[in-house]
């Protein structure tokens with residue numbers, strides 16, 4: 611893991627925000643941003659949000675969920691909760707070598723491999739000037755509405771996962 615990736619994932623540096631163009635491309639209005647800075651972010655089209663003080667992981671989730679989780683330890687818990695919820699989109703690094711990735715993609719309805727590198731907005735400066743993310747990013751969709759949103763967003767190569775189109779509440783298998 612590179613030193614830059616470490617900086618992106620540890621301590622207070624979880625404050626890297628999704629740039630507005632991702633939401634413009636998706637064209638969705640979300641009911642809930644499950645992990646956000648206090649008060650949410652003005653460009654994120656979500657009715658409400660949970661912050662660290664609320665602990666979005668322990669709250670009930672409702673409706674269409676947006677999730678750019680705090681990267682690093684615990685990401686498996688966020689991904690599992692979204693898969694179980696069954697309706698929403700996650701923006702995560704393409705860590706295809708991890709167990710959380712295998713589990714998350716087993717339940718997803720679509721995956722968009724974002725072309726190029728996402729230029730995240732740094733919380734410290736509220737700017738996305740400078741180089742993009744040091745790692746590639748993906749959008750994982752859960753539910754049919756979100757799968758279709760990924761397909762039409764044209765953000766990069768997108769795969770529909772027919773096996774992921776499971777009824778709401780389906781208990782996806784956990785890898786051993």
Ligand SMILES: C[S@@+](CC[C@H](N)C(=O)[O-])C[C@H]1O[C@@H](n2cnc3c(N)ncnc32)[C@H](O)[C@@H]1O
Nearest residue numbers: 626627628645646647660661662665666678680
């Ligand atoms: C990668 S940022 C994403 C922010 C925003 N949702 C976005 O898409 O740009 C992750 C956010 O989750 C917040 N966070 C960390 N732990 C959390 C928790 N347990 N519950 C809710 N939010 C949390 C962080 O403070 C940070 O603002």
